[in-house]
Every structure is written in C-alpha cells, then in structure tokens.
Amino acid sequence: MPLFAAPQPKPAERELAHALAAGPFCRALSLAIDRGGLGLARLHDRLAAAGVPVSTTTLSYWRTGRTRPERPGSLRAVAVLEDVLGLPARSLTELLVLPGHPGAPDPVRWERLWGPRDSVLPALHSFDAADETSLLVVSLHEALHVGADRSLTSLRVREVVRAVDEPVQAKVVALRGCRPGNPPRLVSTRYCRPVRTEVLPEAGFVLSELVPERPLRIGETAIIEYEFEYTDGVPDTSYDRRFRHLVAEHLLEVHFATRDFPATCHGYRLDSTDGPERDVVEVPLFPATPAHVFTDGVGPGIRGMRWSWG
Known part of the structure; x- marks a missing residue:
C-alpha cells in the first residue's frame, strides 16, 4: 500500500464530472448549484452584478430543463455561472452547443x-x-x-x-x-x-x-x-x-x-x-x-x- 494515497473524489464530485462530460446541461447546472451551496436568489444577484441579469424563475427553468439558454445574453450569463460556481471555462456552455448532447441544435444548412x-x-x-x-x-x-x-x-x-x-x-x-x-x-x-x-x-x-x-x-x-x-x-x-x-x-x-x-x-x-x-x-x-x-x-x-x- 503506498505511503501517500491520492484522495479519491467524492461521489457528488464524480457525478458532477460525469454530467459536465456527458450532459445534459440542466443536470450539470443543478449538480453544480448543489455543490456550490448558493441559492437561486444569490446567483441572480451575482449575475446582475456582472451585468448579465437573469431572473430566479429563468434560473429555475434552466436547472429543471424546462427551458435552455439560447440567446447571446443568456450564453454570456452561463459563462459567468461557470466562474461563480467554480467550474472550468466553457464546461456548461459547450453542453449547449456540442452536437449529440440532448437538446443541442442541429447545424443550419x-x-x-x-x-x-x-x-x-x-x-x-x-x-x-x-x-x-x-x-x-x-x-x-x-x-x-x-x-x-x-x-x-x-x-x-x-x-x-x-x-x-x-x-x-x-x-x-x-x-x-x-x-x-x-x-x-x-x-x-x-x-x-x-x-x-x-x-x-x-x-x-x-x-x-x-x-x-x-x-x-x-x-x-x-x-x-x-x-x-x-x-x-x-x-x-x-x-x-x-x-x-x-x-x-x-x-x-x-x-x-x-x-x-x-x-x-x-x-x-x-x-x-x-x-x-x-x-x-x-x-x-x-x-x-x-x-x-x-x-x-x-x-x-x-x-x-x-x-x-x-
């Protein structure tokens, strides 16, 4: 047995890592919010302070999969969320744009x-x-x-x-x-x-x-x-x-x-x-x-x- 063993990620961290790799966006966002411990109201305040206000209702819809960020302003808000929630840059954004992920739009003709x-x-x-x-x-x-x-x-x-x-x-x-x-x-x-x-x-x-x-x-x-x-x-x-x-x-x-x-x-x-x-x-x-x-x-x-x- 090695004298110094590398710490193993907790189950919640493994679950989040898998969601960030495989999607869907709503699950990855929900797990990241749970890990960060910030309520939707505080996330709303942080986004507003960064100049990309998003209502708590919209955040709730994103988290549950009822709607998805699609407009340029919404995608900028997602980039801010990545920073606020301590996620790698573009880790959430790419779940919205990569072909093959649930809900990702098909390329235009x-x-x-x-x-x-x-x-x-x-x-x-x-x-x-x-x-x-x-x-x-x-x-x-x-x-x-x-x-x-x-x-x-x-x-x-x-x-x-x-x-x-x-x-x-x-x-x-x-x-x-x-x-x-x-x-x-x-x-x-x-x-x-x-x-x-x-x-x-x-x-x-x-x-x-x-x-x-x-x-x-x-x-x-x-x-x-x-x-x-x-x-x-x-x-x-x-x-x-x-x-x-x-x-x-x-x-x-x-x-x-x-x-x-x-x-x-x-x-x-x-x-x-x-x-x-x-x-x-x-x-x-x-x-x-x-x-x-x-x-x-x-x-x-x-x-x-x-x-x-x-």
Whole structure:
C-alpha cells in the first residue's frame, strides 16, 4: 500500500464530472448549484452584478430543463455561472452547443448561409466533412489584411476545435475572392494539413479540407492555423464568416494600411444571405491598431465587418 494515497473524489464530485462530460446541461447546472451551496436568489444577484441579469424563475427553468439558454445574453450569463460556481471555462456552455448532447441544435444548412442557388454549394456537398460535424469550432480568431490599394491581401486564421465524433475528423474552409477567375489560395497551415483542395475559378472560390496533425479522441481539443492569400488586386469593402452552429467566441480583426484608413467601419450580423443586417455596431478606428469585433456566444448565421472610404 503506498505511503501517500491520492484522495479519491467524492461521489457528488464524480457525478458532477460525469454530467459536465456527458450532459445534459440542466443536470450539470443543478449538480453544480448543489455543490456550490448558493441559492437561486444569490446567483441572480451575482449575475446582475456582472451585468448579465437573469431572473430566479429563468434560473429555475434552466436547472429543471424546462427551458435552455439560447440567446447571446443568456450564453454570456452561463459563462459567468461557470466562474461563480467554480467550474472550468466553457464546461456548461459547450453542453449547449456540442452536437449529440440532448437538446443541442442541429447545424443550419449551407443553403441558408450561401443562398440556395450559389455555385459553391455542389462543391461543398462533395466534401463529406462539410456535412458531417465531427470537429466543432470552439474559438475562432481571424486577422484580415487590407493593402494600400484597398484590396484584400491575406487572411490568417487560428481555431480551437473539439472532436465530437469519429472517425471522420476534418473541416472544410470555403473562401471567395473579389473577382471571378482569380480565387484566393491556401499558402500555409500549422498544426493541421490540407488533404483536398478544390478551386472554382469561375466563381472565385477555393475550398480546402483540413485535418489536425493527429487523430483526436472525442472531447479532445486541438489548435489549427491556416493562411490564405488574395491575388485579385480588386478593392473590397467587406468580409464575413458563416457559422453553421454556435461558437463560444469569435474575434475578427481587420488590419488596414496606415497610409489609407477608411472613414467608417461597422460590424454586423445576418441570419441568412437575404436577411437584413442586425446588431450593427460602429467599430472605432485608431492608427497602428486593427479594427476588431469580438463576439461571445455566436449563433448560426453570418458575422462580418464592412468599411467605407467615403
């Protein structure tokens, strides 16, 4: 028998750990509240103090499974609850977004994000990984660079992905240039590798299927990085990213050449390609720093930034 034995987790702790790994959200939240010893009224006060007020009735509904947090403000409140209850970051949030967990929404169809007759759709559907969500994006950081001639020059992306299925563990990235006949090209990858690339010159699209450097067990995370280069030289005034499922956080930063700064810049959201712009916010512009929009709890749809030189 060892002289110093590692303490074994109590049954309640094991039960909570299992709920955080397997769900459902309501059970994990209920067990975490029981362990923390805070009543719903005190949780309400802590959330209000953090700027994300949630009524005790709503907290009770979340705990019993009668309703689920879905709106961006509710997802921000869940992130605060994780901190207040002493849980790992995003442990509750991911129970709401991971495919396969009870109540998790299915990814939206590509047709909603590109339009039902967009020429990229047949190419997208030819990739198994485009329709099978085996890698879920947890965190997405994009850095877009705009040259002095006002054309896009490069896009550098860093993602944290989590394996939610096996054996297929890949993702497809689709990027469109500003002029048909001259699509962007994938110039580098890090911590992942391209296994298939399709170029649609007439539509100005490039699609690449990326896989992490090593197979992931279900629940494991990995970092993947990739860079595209734009070569069409056509001035552009916007960029957007399409989300099929909820993503915990998204940071879009746009670097403008200091010699030619835009007059205005705005972030926006679209629910579909033909929908109106929502959540329009003015993005401040300062020399030597990128314009950026940060969003936590990003729902399915289109998020982007547009700018104008007046």
